[in-house]
Structures are given as structure tokens and as C-alpha cells.
Amino acid sequence: MSNIPENLRYSKDHEWVSVDGDTATIGITDYAQHSLGDVVYIDFPRAGDRFASHEAFGSVESVKAVSEIFTPIAGEVTEVNEGLNDSPELVNSDPYGEGWMVKLKMDNPGEVDGMLSGEEYEEYLSSQD
Amino acid sequence: MSTDELKKTPLNEAHKRLGGKMVDFGGWEMPVQYTAGVIEEHNATRLRAGLFDVSHMGEIWVEGRDAIRFVNRLTCNDVTQLADRQAHYTCLTNENGGVVDDLLVYRFGPGKLLLVVNAATTDKDWEWITGKKTDEDDVELKNASEEYCQIAIQGPRAKQILQTMTNVELDNIKYYWFEMGEVDGTEAIISRTGYTGEDGFEVYAAPEFAEQLWSKMLDNGRGSGILPCGLAARNTLRLEAAMSLYGNELGEDITTLESGLGWITKLEQEEGFVGRDALAELKEKGVGRKLVGFEMTEKGIARDGFDVYIGEEKVGNVTSGSPAPFLKKNIGLAFLPAEFAKTGQELKIDIRGKQVAAVVVPIPFYKREKP
Numbered sequence: 001m002s003n004i005p006e007n008l009r010y011s012k013d014h015e016w017v018s019v020d021g022d023t024a025t026i027g028i029t030d031y032a033q034h035s036l037g038d039v040v041y042i043d044f045p046r047a048g049d050r051f052a053s054h055e056a057f058g059s060v061e062s063v064k065a066v067s068e069i070f071t072p073i074a075g076e077v078t079e080v081n082e083g084l085n086d087s088p089e090l091v092n093s094d095p096y097g098e099g100w101m102v103k104l105k106m107d108n109p110g111e112v113d114g115m116l117s118g119e120e121y122e123e124y125l126s127s128q129d
Numbered sequence: 130m131s132t133d134e135l136k137k138t139p140l141n142e143a144h145k146r147l148g149g150k151m152v153d154f155g156g157w158e159m160p161v162q163y164t165a166g167v168i169e170e171h172n173a174t175r176l177r178a179g180l181f182d183v184s185h186m187g188e189i190w191v192e193g194r195d196a197i198r199f200v201n202r203l204t205c206n207d208v209t210q211l212a213d214r215q216a217h218y219t220c221l222t223n224e225n226g227g228v229v230d231d232l233l234v235y236r237f238g239p240g241k242l243l244l245v246v247n248a249a250t251t252d253k254d255w256e257w258i259t260g261k262k263t264d265e266d267d268v269e270l271k272n273a274s275e276e277y278c279q280i281a282i283q284g285p286r287a288k289q290i291l292q293t294m295t296n297v298e299l300d301n302i303k304y305y306w307f308e309m310g311e312v313d314g315t316e317a318i319i320s321r322t323g324y325t326g327e328d329g330f331e332v333y334a335a336p337e338f339a340e341q342l343w344s345k346m347l348d349n350g351r352g353s354g355i356l357p358c359g360l361a362a363r364n365t366l367r368l369e370a371a372m373s374l375y376g377n378e379l380g381e382d383i384t385t386l387e388s389g390l391g392w393i394t395k396l397e398q399e400e401g402f403v404g405r406d407a408l409a410e411l412k413e414k415g416v417g418r419k420l421v422g423f424e425m426t427e428k429g430i431a432r433d434g435f436d437v438y439i440g441e442e443k444v445g446n447v448t449s450g451s452p453a454p455f456l457k458k459n460i461g462l463a464f465l466p467a468e469f470a471k472t473g474q475e476l477k478i479d480i481r482g483k484q485v486a487a488v489v490v491p492i493p494f495y496k497r498e499k500p
Binding site: 037038040041043059061062063064066089092 | 150161162166167168361365428429430432451452454481
């Protein structure tokens with residue numbers, strides 16, 4: 001069973017978002033990292049890049065596969081997790097912590113309210129099986 | 130295809146108990162990885178030992194007075210050179226010198242050979258082989274794929290682990306030779322072969338003993354750090370060792386000479402083989418394309434099928450591309466026009482629209498140190 005913290009918001013593309021003021025931290029869920037297998041490389045956007053909601057902002061590659069990562073909310077990238085360049089395996093071992101991917105200054109913080117709660121994401125996952 | 134239509138090996142339940150992530154592999158439900166993950170499984174095999182279920186492979190017996198002559202006519206390597214208890218790697222070739230399948234031929238005796246073929250091509254091979262038999266051929270063919278499980282134990286500690294389960298002196302089995310004997314009390318064929326680039330063995334036994342052998346190898350290997358390994362690690366291991374995969378580097382429209390299998394294409398045989406003339410002609414005039422290895426020199430991972438460029442010109446395709454977990458590089462194999470197939474040739478791989486630099490390097494990428 002996937003680990004789904006209650007205090008985060010989720011997308012159907014298997015990203016999570018945690019909000020601090022108008023900054024959103026984005027990563028991929030435990031379910032996503034598990035499906036991908038061992039992560040070896042993340043293709044990041046640059047600080048300053050702007051993305052519309054649901055736009056692909058990069059990709060994450062495992063030994064077996066590559067998967068695009070989408071931002072669930074619109075905004076401007078303020079920081080990427082450079083630590084993952086040397087330790088991409090943190091996406092597998094700590095997807096909700098040290099495996100975070102980008103921080104975004106949100107255009108409209110209200111957009112987060114449209115995302116799934118932990119409970120809703122869990123329901124969504126079980127409906128996919 | 131729903132999972133209940135998939136074929137299962139006798140170790141299917143064992144894989145699930147070990148947390149194997151099961152996938153459809155050519156119509157077989159197989160573990161792509163277990164809980165440790167592909168990188169750990171791969172490195173366990175390089176450094177300690179890895180255990181692989183390869184029971185999906187096909188086994189075809191060829192028996193009779195003409196067994197050697199018959200198989201020699203169908204395959205490009207020279208079966209007459211095999212001694213009893215010796216095996217070799219070869220290909221079933223078509224009239225154009227393309228590859229119907231790659232396989233191992235085991236010689237049990239002058240009138241008894243075993244062909245071990247790929248899982249996804251077993252039915253095709255059976256049709257091909259039986260179709261080549263004429264009334265003049267004193268051979269009996271038997272598709273015995275259901276009668277065997279096959280377990281590969283690979284890596285520097287494979288021998289010591291397997292030795293705990295058999296009285297057969299494993300040190301006496303040379304690379305690409307085999308013995309018959311008991312493994313954990315069960316009649317088995319013990320072959321010093323593999324698909325990982327490591328020393329190791331492949332054990333064939335009756336399917337009802339598969340679970341017993343598998344569990345015992347894991348138990349006896351625990352102290353040595355053995356891990357069960359899925360298809361993902363099997364693929365990255367063979368890729369580091371630059372061993373070809375049927376459907377990627379090998380196929381009916383690719384000749385053995387293009388795939389770098391000149392070393393098993395024995396053109397100077399008295400009786401010849403299917404495709405010999407085509408291959409001899411190709412060798413005479415030179416191949417137009419050749420299989421090469423490359424590694425990425427910029428960040429990015431080449432994947433199967435990606436386009437390869439030199440300058441503005443598309444010159445080929447990646448046949449297999451992946452991160453290499455032990456070498457910690459991103460590597461791949463590709464067919465290139467012969468004039469570019471040289472070490473140091475700079476390439477660009479089209480990775481989702483981005484041209485990323487790579488360079489041709491010698492293969493194999495990984496070669497184990499021989500004791």
C-alpha cells in the first residue's frame with residue numbers, strides 16, 4: 001500500500017504539493033516512485049521558468065522508464081532540488097521529504113484547493129487498479 | 130492481455146511471495162524486479178550473486194543419427210566442433226543470413242542435442258525447425274519446454290553457493306560446458322553459462338522441483354548476499370556485457386555479421402548451413418552497417434528506438450539504451466553505417482527532441498576480471 005500523507009495535496013498525475021504561503025513544493029508520490037522503480041536522473045526546469053497548470057516541467061528517469069512530471073498549479077520556478085543531481089535515489093527513499101523536486105511561486109494559491117486530498121488520492125488510486 | 134491469459138513459470142507464486150513486480154513479458158507473467166530494485170539486484174550479481182528464473186526459455190531435443198548434421202544445417206556455428214558435455218552459442222539463420230533466433234546448443238552425445246531458445250520465439254522456432262526436417266533426416270524432434278524449469282545463479286559467489294547443493298565438482302565444469310547430476314537431490318543439468326557477463330551456472334530440472342531449488346539457493350546464498358533478480362536487472366546486466374537481445378540487436382532482417390556475431394558465423398563448413406551463401410557474399414563485399422556500443426557524454430539517457438545522428442544526418446537507431454547500474458554511465462547499442470562504426474566517433478542521440486552527445490566506445494562495456 002502506498003504511503004499518502006494527509007497534510008499534502010495530490011494530482012491525478014501522481015504529483016504532491018505542499019504549500020507555504022504562496023510557495024508550493026512539488027514532488028512525485030510514493031505510488032509514482034514505486035511504479036517507476038530506481039530513479040537515476042531528473043531533468044529539471046530552471047529557476048525563473050514559468051509553467052501553466054498541468055504543463056510538463058521536466059522528466060524523471062528510472063533504470064527502466066522515463067516519465068514526464070507535470071506541475072499541478074501555475075507559477076514560476078524559484079528553486080529546484082539540486083541535491084537530486086547527485087542522489088536521485090532520494091526520490092525513491094524519501095519521496096515526500098528530501099526527494100522534493102521544485103519550488104514554485106504560485107500565480108493563484110487558490111488553485112491548490114482544486115487538488116485531491118490524501119483521502120481522495122487514495123480513492124483515486126484504488127479505482128485505477 | 131489480462132493476467133490470467135499469461136503463461137506462468139513454476140516459480141510464479143514464489144516471485145509474488147518475494148514481492149516481485151509482475152509484468153507481461155512476451156506472453157509470460159514474469160517479475161521485472163523484486164523489492165530490492167533493479168540497481169541493487171544488478172550490483173548484487175556483479176559483486177556477490179543473483180538468482181534468475183529463466184524457466185520461460187524453450188527447450189527442444191534433437192535426437193537421432195543425423196542430429197548433428199541436422200542442427201548444423203540450421204545454425205551458423207559449427208556443431209561438429211562440440212564435444213560431449215559441451216555447449217555453444219549460435220543462431221538459427223534464414224536464407225538471407227538473418228536471425229530466426231539465437232540459442233544455445235548442448236551436445237549430450239553424437240545423437241542427442243538440446244537446443245535452448247528464447248521464450249517469445251519458442252513456437253516460431255519449433256515451426257521453423259520442424260519445417261526444415263526432411264524424410265532423409267534421421268532425427269526426432271521434441272519440444273520439451275514444459276518439462277523443464279531453468280534457474281540461473283550468477284555472480285562471483287554463484288559457484289560456492291551452488292556447490293553447497295551438489296556433489297558435482299563445479300570447478301571441473303569449464304565455461305560453456307555442462308554436467309548432469311543431482312542438485313539438492315534432484316536430477317539436473319548444470320551448465321556453466323549465463324547472460325550477465327559474470328561467472329555462473331544455469332540449472333535445468335523438472336518443473337515440480339523449481340520451488341525447492343529456488344528456495345534452497347536463496348537460503349544457502351543468504352550469507353553470501355544473494356538476491357533474486359528480475360527482468361530489468363537481467364537486461365541491464367546483459368547490456369553492460371554487450372550481449373545481444375533477440376528483437377533488439379538480433380532479428381530476421383539483420384544478419385549475424387552486422388550484429389557482430391562473425392565469431393559464431395562459421396562460413397568454412399563442409400556442408401554449409403541455411404544462409405551461408407548470403408553471409409559469405411556479404412562478408413566478401415563488406416557489411417553496410419555494424420553494431421556499436423556508445424556512452425553518453427552529456428546528461429541524458431538513450432532508450433530503445435531513439436534516433437542517432439552524426440551532424441545533421443540521421444544515421445541509425447538505438448537498439449538498446451539504459452543507465453548501466455554498475456558502470457554508472459548511460460550506455461547503449463546502435464547500428465551505424467560501417468564507415469562510422471569506429472571507437473571515438475562522436476554521435477548525437479535524439480532524446481525527446483533534444484540532441485545529446487555520445488561517443489562510440491569498445492564493447493563489451495563491462496568485462497569481469499578473470500581469476
